[in-house]
Amino acid sequence: MGEYKIAVIQGDGIGPEVTQEAIKILNVVGEKFHHNFTFEYALAGGSAIDACGECLPKETLNICKTADGVILGAVGGPKWDNVPNAQRPEKALLGLRSELGLFSNLRPAKIYDALADACPLKAEIVAGGLDILIVRELTGGIYFGERGYREGKYGEEAYDVETYSEVEIRRILKNAFEVAMQREKRVCCVDKANVLETSRLWRKVAEEIKNEYPEVVLSYMYVDNAAMQLVRNPKQFDVIVTSNMFGDILSDEASMITGSIGLLPSASLGDSSHGMYEPIHGSAPDIAGQNKANPIAAILSAGMMLKYSFHLEKESEAIENAVKAVLEQGLRTPDIYSQGTTLLGTKEMGEAIAEHI
Amino acid sequence: MGEYKIAVIQGDGIGPEVTQEAIKILNVVGEKFHHNFTFEYALAGGSAIDACGECLPKETLNICKTADGVILGAVGGPKWDNVPNAQRPEKALLGLRSELGLFSNLRPAKIYDALADACPLKAEIVAGGLDILIVRELTGGIYFGERGYREGKYGEEAYDVETYSEVEIRRILKNAFEVAMQREKRVCCVDKANVLETSRLWRKVAEEIKNEYPEVVLSYMYVDNAAMQLVRNPKQFDVIVTSNMFGDILSDEASMITGSIGLLPSASLGDSSHGMYEPIHGSAPDIAGQNKANPIAAILSAGMMLKYSFHLEKESEAIENAVKAVLEQGLRTPDIYSQGTTLLGTKEMGEAIAEHI
């Protein structure tokens, strides 16, 4: 029996709807496994701009910092396209990551048997399923280096600095090796070491760390090749670990390869077990409020929270299995509907999953 | 009747074999259309390291600078994995690009009807063919900014600087708009403007240039989304223009999506009509010297030279059509062989194409 305080950032567009279903599932899990989950709501993104003129209010940071875990729906939308740069909804995400110290982003790219047909790759390429975990560094690199204007060879030039220290590289690589130990024990470090100094430092640190994990097989791949291999033969990968920028690109490519972006969760973790959990899909303002959004990614994100922040393995598995069960039953939201399956709304999908817990 | 001096860098691995077939085709084109192509050989990459201890000898640069065009096979291979960084075969490529001022890399990603089956994407996604042109900036960005070590927040840190001036951005964007005018007149500028200052400068310059090309439709896309869209619906793109680093990643992803990497050529252009032309495939040392390599990418690269450096449109088309013809005839090198087609070696493929000129 545990007590867990969860911060909830519903966000924009379909964020509130899908988050509600995640909360529904957490409540059912709480009842069944005798845990007490309490929820504290906080604003970030567009809705925070509307309510208080800033995308990431201090109050939100306080709520998140004192919670045991954070779930987030989705932020942003065309409504806020013209707000000044410093207050764009995306800035809320970047702010949450750095303020909460969430340096490790876990992005599973997985194909569910029942949805194998949705994969854009030919069936023979992904035969037998696909299960990659991308570990993206989240608080360093060119995202957080200094940027601006300066004098250059051709007059004034814009610049952005990519930086990585050994400390930052070591902690994310350790994270990747740790998760690999619970999987197929293969880590592929993706970089551009034939060009970048930062990449060469990643390799140096990786060579040290691999000695601490003799069971794990470490390989290196250039990012251009990795972008190709994800299309040619994604099954060769177990865990991919990479920088913030390369991780942004490759994790989205890998998600799309599954064909089921509405199902994919993500976890952003730091040194403590605190973490932030969110679907990888966007806020989809075009279908917001219509009971059409797929709540599965949000629900699986809650499942990741149970596993990574609360160490409730059994409970997390119960959620995963319930999702698998409804998919096998042929229940579908519009984004994954195909002939011969049963169409459900956001709420009904949440209820169907709840029944399987 | 024209006189053209061509510098030939055969390079490593399969480079010499495929380059020989390109030369064979150029000679046939020369006879048929009454041009005189002369060839001057130069060393770069691994073979230059072996011969004179440096990957890009001055002599090579001289030969290239005084030629009307440069054709290159492929450079690199595991044999040179342990040479010091400054002399790695890749450095020859980077050196040639910057010394010859080749700021614009044209990378077509095209599916030939006869090879549509080789595409890793489901048939319905690429139905009716695929023809994207990626215009990659090639002499700026994080490839050529300063890099090294410095003191940072967590002690010593490695850094790499991405820089772009308006001059550099303007010339590559203009290039993209120009080629788009000869195609479907759609340019998609791919960046990460929600994070990078350099990207925001690209957008500012693009907004200016688009006024000079009222017929061209300009759109913007974030690089993470572009990596997804290339898998989900590549046919939405006509011309993609982007930075050196993003172009490296996306052009390789786009190539792989065609399923026919052994067929894809590339052109690297500068301010003058001088240019360097090379297959996008690597040096494939495992099959070198066995008459197994596919010469089509090298041959099509020579075709691009005729078009972009010598403005010989008819002659360039003759090469493209000859390639199409042999593919439709079912002639195949091992990399694209499938049951029911006819297997040929490198030389025989070159001869078959020559016969169709």
Ligand SMILES: CC(C)[C@H](C(=O)O)[C@@H](O)C(=O)O
């Ligand atoms: C919104 C944007 C800044 C963000 C990123 O690039 O990190 C997003 O693409 C993501 O991956 O969460």
Ligand SMILES: CC(C)[C@H](C(=O)O)[C@@H](O)C(=O)O
């Ligand atoms: C070899 C390497 C430096 C090069 C690059 O990144 O530009 C290669 O990947 C390419 O695309 O030509």
